[in-house]
Amino acid sequence: MAVKERADARVRRDQALTACCMAAAAEGDALLSSARRAALLMDCLAVLRAAHPPERAAQIGMGEFRRGLHGPLGSLLPLASETADRFDALHLFDAHGLVRDAVQDLCREHLVPQVALERHWSWARVRAEQEERRLYEILRRLSPEEYRRARALLGQHPAGPVRELRRAWDRLWMRFDFFEAVSDWPWCQLDGWWYPCPQCHWPMRVAQHATTVEVRCEAHAPRGVHYRRTLNPAGAGPSELVGTGKKATPVQGLPASTEHLALARPVWRYGVLPTLMELHLRNEVADLPHVTVEMWPGQLRPDEYDLHITVAVPGRRTQHFRVDAKAWESVVALGDALMERQPPPYPLTIVLPDHQDRERHYLATRLRGRRITVTTLTRLVKRIKTASGAPQ
Structure with a gap:
């Protein structure tokens, strides 16, 4: 063809x-x-x-x-x-x-x-890539210190009471216009309350069926973040949720009012979720022998890579892992977006969430010849542990 x-x-x-x-x-x-x-x-x-x-x-x-x-x-x-x-x-x-x-x-x-x-x-x-670029255009204008702080805040404070958010984001608050009122999002409300995911802290989706009500995180449900509602007497505050998954730790309902904000969905999908993957990766490998991790090098274009992991075992060739985490729902569209960019001048590792393990082969084939390795979070952690000589 x-x-x-x-x-x-x-x-x-x-x-x-x-x-x-x-x-x-x-x-x-x-x-x-x-x-x-x-x-x-x-x-x-x-x-x-x-x-x-x-x-x-x-x-x-x-x-x-x-x-x-x-x-x-x-x-x-x-x-x-x-x-x-x-x-x-x-x-x-x-x-x-x-x-x-x-x-x-x-x-x-x-x-x-x-x-x-x-x-x-x-x-x-608005295409996902356009929204992602708008976020990165704002990030690029920050100093290296501000950039690292903003990336950490995306993972730590993506939603909550406006007073807490303003206090956490501090001087960066007026630089970001990506927050929206949870009161405008009926899909996450249960009797006037919303529930933050225990892993990404963003509002979970409420799904009402004939006899049950399910509450789940769209991104982390595959890892076991899903609940069902128990019956509560009227006027007793937010409904109690019972965990139905292995990662469903207790969560407290918050008022779905104009005083509670959350980052817009595209920023959560393409900013918060990758940031959480990067933080998890850092926490898994930073203390390994012979491993150093540089997070979010601010002097680079923020959309090139976000972790530089170096494995320097004495007597062996030093290995470099330049890592860019991606949390797109469609690896087909992700492949198209990456193909539109110039090939990187260095080996690059694209990391997908673990639940997309079966799709990594498609993306790797799509990007063949561009010096890009495609793997998942757990697979990369194992690879770095092996390279450092640490026990699995």
């Missing part, structure tokens, strides 16, 4: 994926009027049809479209190019019929700007 044909196939597939995600969001919105939902689905169906060859487009009706949204997306998406991805098997709805948390992130990461879609979905106008 020629280069242009591969590029065109990727664009058409991205258009179809975006249309399906937006349609799923409309299909799963119980507050949307029937007329509004029908109009949105028709627009999304038109985009989906346009991504297919004419003979296939004519076969996709509204019934097939809506049924396809609730199953693996392979029946709706046009054929992939020579590079396979995981979207044929992707489900947009969970087992309870609710739209998966990651759909919004997929829309951001795979957004193809299109007036017909932007007219209805304002949140789709």
Whole structure:
């Protein structure tokens, strides 16, 4: 397949994926009027049809479209190019019929700007990479000391009462305009309260089913951060949550008021989560013999790499690990974003969350020939321990 044909196939597939995600969001919105939902689905169906060859487009009706949204997306998406991805098997709805948390992130990461879609979905106008760049543009203007402090604050204080946030961020408070009122986020509220994740401290999502209410962190649920609500007498304050996962430590509900703020979702996804991975990596290897760790070298472009780990065992060749942690929902979109950059002039290690272990092979293949190694957090810790001679 020629280069242009591969590029065109990727664009058409991205258009179809975006249309399906937006349609799923409309299909799963119980507050949307029937007329509004029908109009949105028709627009999304038109985009989906346009991504297919004419003979296939004519076969996709509204019934097939809506049924396809609730199953693996392979029946709706046009054929992939020579590079396979995981979207044929992707489900947009969970087992309870609710739209998966990651759909919004997929829309951001795979957004193809299109007036017909932007007219209805304002949140789709900003690509994940654009939001990430806006954050880094602010970070670049800081001194090395301020930059390191800001990165630490992203991981330590991404949400909370406004007074505590202002006190923690101090002089940097007016430099960041990424905080939003939790009162504007109904998806994280339970009877007027919100619950911070014990790992990332950002609001957890509330999912109400017929007989139960689940509260889970979108990023850390795979690691066991999920709960269910117990019944509380009316007026007794926030509902008590019972942990249903191995990492579900006790959490206290906070008022979902205008006095409680949280970093905007893109900053949490592409700023807070990578920062937490980097801090975890530092804590795991900093005390190993022959290992030194430099966090967030402020003199560099902040989007190049964030840890420089050196392993200098006497009598052996010194090893350098320049690490950039990534927490994108889609490794396909991440691969596209990394391919748009100039290849690094040094070996670079991209670190993914552990739950994306199976997808590291795809990203490594996509980035072949660019001096980039792709691994996961746990795998990199083991590799550094082995290099330093420390016991596993």
